[in-house]
Amino acid sequence: MEELYTLEREVGRGSYGVVFEGHMAKTGQKVAIKRLPCSNPECIELYLQELWAMRATAKNHVNVIALHSCLLQTGPRSLKPLKPGKLPLRLVETVLKGSVVGAQSEDRNDVQANIQRTTNSVSRLQDKTNTVQARAKLQEGPKSNSSNSMTPQRPSNRARKRVCQSREEQPGPLRCLALWLVMEYCDGGDLNQYLLSRPPDVQRNLSVVRQLCSAVSFLHSLGITHRDLKPDNVLVCMTPKGPVVKVADFGLSKMSEGVMDGGPTRQHFSSTCGSDFYMAPEVWGGLPYTAQADIFSLGVMFWAVLERITFLEEGSSEEQLGAYVSRGRWLMPLGEALWENAGLQLIIPVRFKRAPPLPPPPGRAVCSLLSDMLASDPDARPPAQQLESRLRSAVREDSH
Structure with missing residues (x-):
């Protein structure tokens, strides 16, 4: 990752992934990098839909977020760019079969070792991100509460977001550990x-x-x-x-x-x-x-x-x-x-x-x-x- 992009800090976290602020290593251009973990066939289907739609829009409209590139993580420190118009076949197979497709020829001990190395690598990345984020929060000071007491509230029994029903995560070895979407960075928030x-x-x-x-x-x-x-x-x-x-x-x-x-x-x-x-x-x-x-x-x-x-x-x-x-x-x-x-x-x-x-x-x-x-x-x-x-x-x- 360091050869292509530098991760600076976490700027957003949702149900499906984490977004980081980063820079392109060669040009220094600021970018937003979204990491989407490939641990669930239903989530992977959403990722592929997002990738397909963003490729279709390309950089053709100023009011639609631009996708710079997509990277496929196949190991703790192994990333490869996806060619334009191509989809990772193992992820497509996962969606079609409804279960995570792993490398069956791998030895079980090797699989467990790979998963452990991935976990350690992600932990180190999170530690670095959390440190930077904590430093930023100390500099910013306490955040004021902008909400007004007259602002109506949503009742507690309402779900905020409706997503298609999904099955439980399927355990198994992963070849495609994550998709990384590199997009233009927006500095004004949502x-x-x-x-x-x-x-x-x-x-x-x-x-x-x-x-x-x-x-x-x-x-x-x-x-x-x-x-x-x-x-x-x-x-x-x-x-x-x-x-x-x-x-x-x-x-x-x-x-x-x-x-x-x-x-x-x-x-x-x-x-x-x-x-x-x-x-x-x-x-x-x-x-x-x-x-x-x-x-x-x-x-x-x-x-x-x-x-x-x-x-x-x-x-x-x-x-x-x-x-x-x-x-x-x-x-x-x-x-x-x-x-x-x-x-x-x-x-x-x-x-x-x-x-x-x-x-x-x-x-x-x-x-x-x-x-x-x-x-x-x-x-x-x-x-x-x-x-x-x-x-x-x-x-x-x-x-x-």
């Missing part, structure tokens, strides 16, 4: 961190919304349905010309065949996956759904960004952007509420008191666009290819 750490700004909010329209239009034109659009999965790069937002995390994405002339895909999906507050009604209901589910997720994000609507997850003191329906002292995701009552009328803009500071409410034309994006009927939502032009028209109309 969309929650970026927007909520700053005072409300109408032009900044509209810029974010415009860029997300462009990104999703591009993805859908390639036949890519993201299926987990939310502020956590939108990263921000700070540039001299202003913030550039990037759609990231394609682990739940699906690619459709037969997309002609950049038209939207009509392929149906059936897996109930995504994150509660951003899932479309048809996903909540377990119905087959199309890429229009992404439009609903985008509508939830837009509404939250434009009106600065936030909530708290259980066990967290950090606010998150997201719109919802109030049920007494509890919150219900919009998709769930619309699944239960398709005729529910959403009040846009919000008319009840929320914690300041707040931006001015969006105008009538923008509110109409939000209502269309959040329609309970997927066919009533505008396709991604129309969002940019409709947003421009709505902003122009409201400005007059």
Whole structure:
């Protein structure tokens, strides 16, 4: 690894992997490096989906995270770059068989020794990372709690993220220990961190919304349905010309065949996956759904960004952007509420008191666009290819 990249510190950790800040050894360019351990066939399938989608987008859109390279770890200190367009066949075989494929010809003692060496190597890497991270925390000092006591909270019995049902991890020797994805580094954090750490700004909010329209239009034109659009999965790069937002995390994405002339895909999906507050009604209901589910997720994000609507997850003191329906002292995701009552009328803009500071409410034309994006009927939502032009028209109309 040291010959290609230098790991500096851990910057993020999720259900499936760890993200490090690093540098390219030859150029010194800062990069984000995600390590995805290949210990479970269901997780490996998500990794391959993410790799396939990111290769399809390549570096062709400024608002989609760019993949520089992918490395396959086959031993404690053995990494080899994957050629463009190629997938590691052993991992594909693992997904197809539903169990981790190992090297059957290896002696059992050799396998155990390899696993132990890998564990020790990863431990040393983690020790180094934790040391750097601890040093950074000492320099930063205590982190202030930015959440307001008036911020509504999510009830404790809600799962934050829905992923397809998976079997238990399958034990066995591993040839492919991990995939390492090397991506562009975003220094502005995710969309929650970026927007909520700053005072409300109408032009900044509209810029974010415009860029997300462009990104999703591009993805859908390639036949890519993201299926987990939310502020956590939108990263921000700070540039001299202003913030550039990037759609990231394609682990739940699906690619459709037969997309002609950049038209939207009509392929149906059936897996109930995504994150509660951003899932479309048809996903909540377990119905087959199309890429229009992404439009609903985008509508939830837009509404939250434009009106600065936030909530708290259980066990967290950090606010998150997201719109919802109030049920007494509890919150219900919009998709769930619309699944239960398709005729529910959403009040846009919000008319009840929320914690300041707040931006001015969006105008009538923008509110109409939000209502269309959040329609309970997927066919009533505008396709991604129309969002940019409709947003421009709505902003122009409201400005007059």
